[in-house]
Amino acid sequence: MKAAVFYDREDIRYEERPIPQIGENEILLKMKICGVCGTDIHKVVDRIVPPNTVLGHEVSGEIVQVGKNVTQFEEGDRVFVAHHVPCFTCHYCNRGNYSLCTQFKATNLDPGGFSEYIRVSAVHVKHTMGKLPSAMSFETGAFVEPVACCLHGFESIALNPGDTVFIMGAGQIGCIQIQLAKYFLADRVIVSDINPFRLNKSLEFGADYIINSKNEHVRDRIMEITDGQGADVVIISAGVNHLLTEAMECVGKGGTILVFAPFKRDLVPLRADRFFQDEIKLVGSYSSNPYNYDKALQLLKMGVVEADKMITHRFHLSQLNEAIQCAHSTKENVLKVLIKS
CATH class of the missing domain: 3.90.180.10 (Medium-chain alcohol dehydrogenases, catalytic domain)
Incomplete structure (x- = not known):
């Protein structure tokens, strides 16, 4: 063979x-x-x-x-x-x-x-x-x-109907997650990427808003879309370490960040005070x-x-x-x- x-x-x-x-x-x-x-x-x-x-x-x-x-x-x-x-x-x-x-x-x-x-x-x-x-x-x-x-990841985030979900990465996994988020009754699904083709494809799969992170300020757009509240769930679906720092800026009070991508073993700066003050949850999902x-x-x-x-x-x-x-x-x-x- x-x-x-x-x-x-x-x-x-x-x-x-x-x-x-x-x-x-x-x-x-x-x-x-x-x-x-x-x-x-x-x-x-x-x-x-x-x-x-x-x-x-x-x-x-x-x-x-x-x-x-x-x-x-x-x-x-x-x-x-x-x-x-x-x-x-x-x-x-x-x-x-x-x-x-x-x-x-x-x-x-x-x-x-x-x-x-x-x-x-x-x-x-x-x-x-x-x-x-x-x-x-x-x-x-x-x-x-x-x-x-992707289902295994969703088991970790306790998505509620009506939630705003922000998916960082519009690749194959991100596009599956868009469809699942809609199935689980997310109200708004926002997707960021640097690839215009993938961003346009994400709209076909149900994304409500897209952000080209190469040309737009991601946090500002998230706060604009959510009236300053931030996303209830942020899913990192691209293996880029700095996205974790960015996710902490975009998640709302009481929200959850799901790491669904392999990161390199680097130190990443985080707003540590948010875990206590805003009850932010940070979880990972493998396989x-x-x-x-x-x-x-x-x-x-x-x-x-x-x-x-x-x-x-x-x-x-x-x-x-x-x-x-x-x-x-x-x-x-x-x-x-x-x-x-």
């Missing part, structure tokens, strides 16, 4: 690999679609994974072989699958913090989603795999994992958990998240290097990039 293998920032090789052998409780999946995630881009551009790594985790595909003990799936089933599984029994799992579980990050698909065939382990089969509705395309099915991640997938699938099925409208580019597996460069480019009119085998 073929796989797109990371070696360096601009060195992703389309290589021949042996088809994985499965055990009696496992499944062999033929990858049909794998989405390019912001974390895939981060791992490639910043070289934070070792050479000889196969990335990719937003996977949909068709089952081509099942282990003899697998009863809930069969050959030919169209499915989605996600890449991390918690143990459900450790300190963190018992507190509902599944993505902090040691096993969570240790588990993965074999190899990653940017390969023609994937061995799906027994714990993945049990906890992160699900059948796609007959009318749902593989492309839409590949959105289950990122929508689940998803197995309890998010069914809801994500249903929201896609209902059209709450319009996956088809988000796709701007499609590349063959052999073109992953070009796909990463496209997704990372500030010049391309790009939102969601998909890889097909």
Whole structure:
């Protein structure tokens, strides 16, 4: 089989690999679609994974072989699958913090989603795999994992109907979050970015106001839109450290800031007095958990998240290097990039 293998920032090789052998409780999946995630881009551009790594985790595909003990799936089933599984029994799992579980990050698909065939382990089969509705395309099915991640983030912010939500970053995740915020009955959704194409796309997904942070003063615009009150919820969906400082200036009294992007390990100045005086809450959200997938699938099925409208580019597996460069480019009119085998 073929796989797109990371070696360096601009060195992703389309290589021949042996088809994985499965055990009696496992499944062999033929990858049909794998989405390019912001974390895939981060791992490639910043070289934070070792050479000889196969990335990719937003996977949909068709089952081509099942282990003899697998009863809930069969050959030919169209499915989605996600890449991390918690143990459900450790300190963190018992507190509902599944993505902090040691096993969570240790588990993965074999190899990653940017390969023609994937061995799906027994714990993945049990906890992160699900059948796609007959009318749902593989492309839409590949959105289950990122929508689940966004749902996990929304679990942390206690969004109330009528709230004003400010999303910093109009990329693929930001546009999913716009649609979810509207679904959860946010009154106003404000989106900032420096990319005019993405800002205009955010309007298509329900944003009420857009702010070009390259040309406009973000705090002033937020206060103008909210009559000086600030946003009830601020979601940081771009991995730019200074956005945290900016978010503290834009969140209203009693509001919540959700960090939904990987930051570098730098010190960031914050208005520390606001935590006490204004009862500001600052929370983080990493990945998803197995309890998010069914809801994500249903929201896609209902059209709450319009996956088809988000796709701007499609590349063959052999073109992953070009796909990463496209997704990372500030010049391309790009939102969601998909890889097909």
